[in-house]
Amino acid sequence: MAMRKLSLEGPATLRDVARVAGVHPGTVSRALNPQTRGLVNERTARRVLEAAQELGYRPNPIARGLRTNRSNTIGVLVPDLMNPLFAAVVRGIEDGLREAGYTPLIANTDNDAEREQVAYEAMNARQVDGFIAATARRDHWLLADDARTGVKLVLVNRRVDSDALPAVTGDDHEGIRLAVEHLVRLGHRRIAHVAGSQSLYTGWSRHQGFLDAMRSEGLEADPDLIVYSQGFTVREGGRCCGELLERGREFTAVVAGNDLLALGCYDALEQRGLRCPEDVSVVGYNDMPFVDRFRPPLTTVRVPHYELGATAAALMLEQLRGRDLPPRQLLLAPELVVRGSTASRSQHVVP
Amino acid sequence: MAMRKLSLEGPATLRDVARVAGVHPGTVSRALNPQTRGLVNERTARRVLEAAQELGYRPNPIARGLRTNRSNTIGVLVPDLMNPLFAAVVRGIEDGLREAGYTPLIANTDNDAEREQVAYEAMNARQVDGFIAATARRDHWLLADDARTGVKLVLVNRRVDSDALPAVTGDDHEGIRLAVEHLVRLGHRRIAHVAGSQSLYTGWSRHQGFLDAMRSEGLEADPDLIVYSQGFTVREGGRCCGELLERGREFTAVVAGNDLLALGCYDALEQRGLRCPEDVSVVGYNDMPFVDRFRPPLTTVRVPHYELGATAAALMLEQLRGRDLPPRQLLLAPELVVRGSTASRSQHVVP
DNA sequence: GAGGATTATGCACACGATTGCACCGTCTGG
DNA sequence: CCAGACGGTGCAATCGTGTGCATAATCCTC
Structure with missing residues (x-):
């Protein structure tokens, strides 16, 4: 019947x-x-x-998608939503996409290559119209994936050297310059750097920014005053700052690759009976929520993470609408937020 | 051709x-x-x-979904991803669903009824197999939506009185009891409560818990020592604690509805030259990231948010597989984390 | 007024997977 | 030796939408 x-x-x-x-x-x-x-x-x-x-x-979007091979859906690859930084980026992306009727499909990758791969495949199967990748690794299989048939790709909080992909990031170079300039004006000359992992874009670019900033201030970037962390964690920050202190080279300030590393510096200093900012000034990066509540309140560089996400969404929409526009790479301006962890140089560290 | x-x-x-x-x-x-x-x-x-x-x-999940009316997708309604609390819940949900091959579709609602409605419709159109709602409002149109044709619904971080829906929440009653008990053991008798918004489930349930805990400790819950905030924000916490102080009733400790309200209490106390914990002890709720770094480090009640999400996912899977199981309502045990914001009662507040 | 151009709509198939039903061959029991 | 059961596979419709093509209707022009 x-x-x-x-x-x-x-x-x-x-x-x-x-x-x-x-x-x-x-x-x-x-x-x-x-x-x-x-x-x-x-x-x-x-x-x-x-x-x-x-x-x-x-x-019915399902039926429509079947017919049109589009889904009005954008895959978002992010290391970890529990990191407030990425939560803000994702929020910006969602709000930016919503007005255009697109929906984000979010996956956490923990910067793990296999999970990225799996998430990518799954999203592709669901006919996402594009990807916004906030995954931080510098080398990336996605970038080499020539077989991407029409799916657009936008990078956020990271970019590639080749300028071949649209991307929106904070201006790390300028941000670090602001930090270094601030310290120099306070009288600091021997400035150390606790760098983020060099395999992550932000770790690498801030390191480069540090070298350039020191040079343009007419200061020497002493290799002994630079230590590379394995990851953006408090623990690593503590380890690195500790190593810095044990090297016995004089320094009065440290620029950390991000706020968590800066927090680790707090710990290392306190553990050795040194005070911040009286003995050593510390500058972070990102201006995470509540860093103004720390002891001392952290001087840091604010990155407009929400806008980063919103702009990435706009870039994606541009790619989707326009026919093969040239990929734009945008830099968003950072802002130095001076709080209590930096002070005029008053005394040298005598390890 | x-x-x-x-x-x-x-x-x-x-x-x-x-x-x-x-x-x-x-x-x-x-x-x-x-x-x-x-x-x-x-x-x-x-x-x-x-x-x-x-x-x-x-x-091809799209084609399959068209035929089967299922999508292996779960809609997740959450007030705000930028709140670390919900970020953890969402992360737990994602991890919990992944192993079963389900994908979360996330939307922020800001507890706004219209945005909830829109997100709900959009997700329904995309054939989601169920909803996990972490939206906090107590009254909720979702609950009255009888027309839900086969879509399952699980609540997380909130529940309804009727026991008609599966839900998983932290045990607020027990959590507040732990906080009050802790304060009583430190010698406090006059304990105030800065309550969260009573239109949100967590605000309401913790308030109830406070009343019960005081009663079972044999103490009077003085109505003059309870003030209701309009939202879970630092600003509101400051306002409420200020009002408390201005009422002129003696108290030596305050139980805040969550960590942000507790932070507001810090501000109000400092503004009036009162010290925490020497003059007034403060207890928060949730154990947000970095509250151990505040000045002073915050004593608070830890809620297993990630597990909340993971358990909600499990409950959802149970609903999807099983044929009309009775809705289970789970309570997850909280844990008191004692830090520096609570101390033995040493002196009374003399406003 | 005829023929071509334009407009508006119907028809039918495609997208990719699922599934009830039919059919065919083989095996078994009486 | 035959009927019926059964295991295995093909057939075709279906899910809801989009779209190329055909066709009918209308208009315009010489």
Whole structure:
């Protein structure tokens, strides 16, 4: 007993609207799609619209996606949502996409290559129209994936050397320069750097920024005053700052690769009976929530993470609409936030 | 010129696999689906599997979803991802769903009814198999939505009075009891409460817990020592604690509805020259990241947010698999974390 | 007024996977 | 030796939408 399903419960379909409006489903499709509205008589379109309204018709994205190979969905690859920094980026992305009717599909990767791979495949299978990658690793299989058939890719909080991909990042170079300049004005000359992992983009770029900033201030970037952490964690910050102190080279300030590393510096200093900022000034990076509540309140470089995400979303929409625009690479301006962890140089560290 | 697409680039389809294996697409479908594998000859199934392997066949979830009305996708409604608390919950949900092959679809609602509505509709259109709602409002249209056709609903970090819905929450009653007990043991008798918004579940339940805890400690919960905030923010905490102080009633400790309110209490106390914990002890709730770094380090009640999310995911999977199991309501045990913001009662506040 | 251009709509298939039903061959029991 | 059971596979419809093509209707022009 084959019988056409007709308003038998469930959401209204194109056919239901067609019956009510007294036209063919194809016509309904055209009438409802702004793109093709012009093809259908205005009076008919009006009738269709009313019928759709009356039935509370909602187009089925699944069916549409099957037909069009698009899903109005953007895959978002992020290391870890529990990191407030990335939470802000994701929030910016979501808000930026929403107005255009796109929905983010979010996956945490923990910067693990296999999980990235799996998430990428899964999202591709779900016909995402593009990817926004906030994963921080510098080398990346995604970048080498030539077989990407039409899926767009936008980087956020990281970029590649080749300028081949649209990207939006904070201006680490400028941010670190602000930090170093601030310290120099306070009288510091021997400035150390606890660098983030050099395999992560932000770790690498801030390190480069540090070298350049020191040079342009006419200071020597003593290799003995630079130590490389294995990851952006408090523990690593503590270890690195400890190593710095044990090397016995004089320094009065330290620029940390991010706020967590800076926090680790607090610990290392306190453990050795040194005071911040009286003995050593510390500057962080990112301006995470609540760093103004630390002891002492952390001087740091604010990165507009939410805007980073929102801008990445805009870049993605641009890519989706425009036909093969040249990939733009944007830098967002950072801002130095001076708090209590930096002070005028008053005494040297005598290890 | 209608021509069957055959391995013309693009991902392999069922038909491609069928051709290679020399069988009908329907047979391939049955062979690849563990559910229906038994219907097909073992030798044939083997051949199909090999062909699929060779072609790198990936089932298309969109097409499958169209046919089956399922998407292996769970809608997650959360107030704000930038709140580390919810970030942890979401992370737990994602990890909990992943092993079962489900993907979360996340939307921030800011506890705004309209945005919730919109997100709900959009997700429904995308055929989500269920919803996990972490939105905190006590009254909720979702709960009254009888028309939910087969979509499952699980609450996290909130519940309803009726026991009609599966839910997993922290045991606020016990958590507040731990806090009050701790303060009483330190000698405090006059204990104030800066309550969260009573329209949010957590605000309400912790307030109830406070009343019960005081009673069971044999203490009077003086109405003048309870003030209700409009939201879980630092600013509101400051306002409420200020009001408390201005009322002129003696108290030596305050239990805050969450860590942000507690932080506001810090501010209000400092502004009036009172010290924490020497003059007034403060207890928070949630154990947000870095509250151990505050000045003073915050004594608070730790809620296992990640586990909350993971458990919610498990509950959802249970609902999806099982046929109409009774909705279970789970409580996860909190833990008191004693730090520097609470001390023995030494002196009274003399406003 | 005829023929071509334009407009508006119907028709039917495609997207890729699932699934009820039919069919065919073989085995078994009486 | 035959009927019926059963295991295995093909067939075709279906999910809801989009779209190329055909066709009918209308208009314009010489």
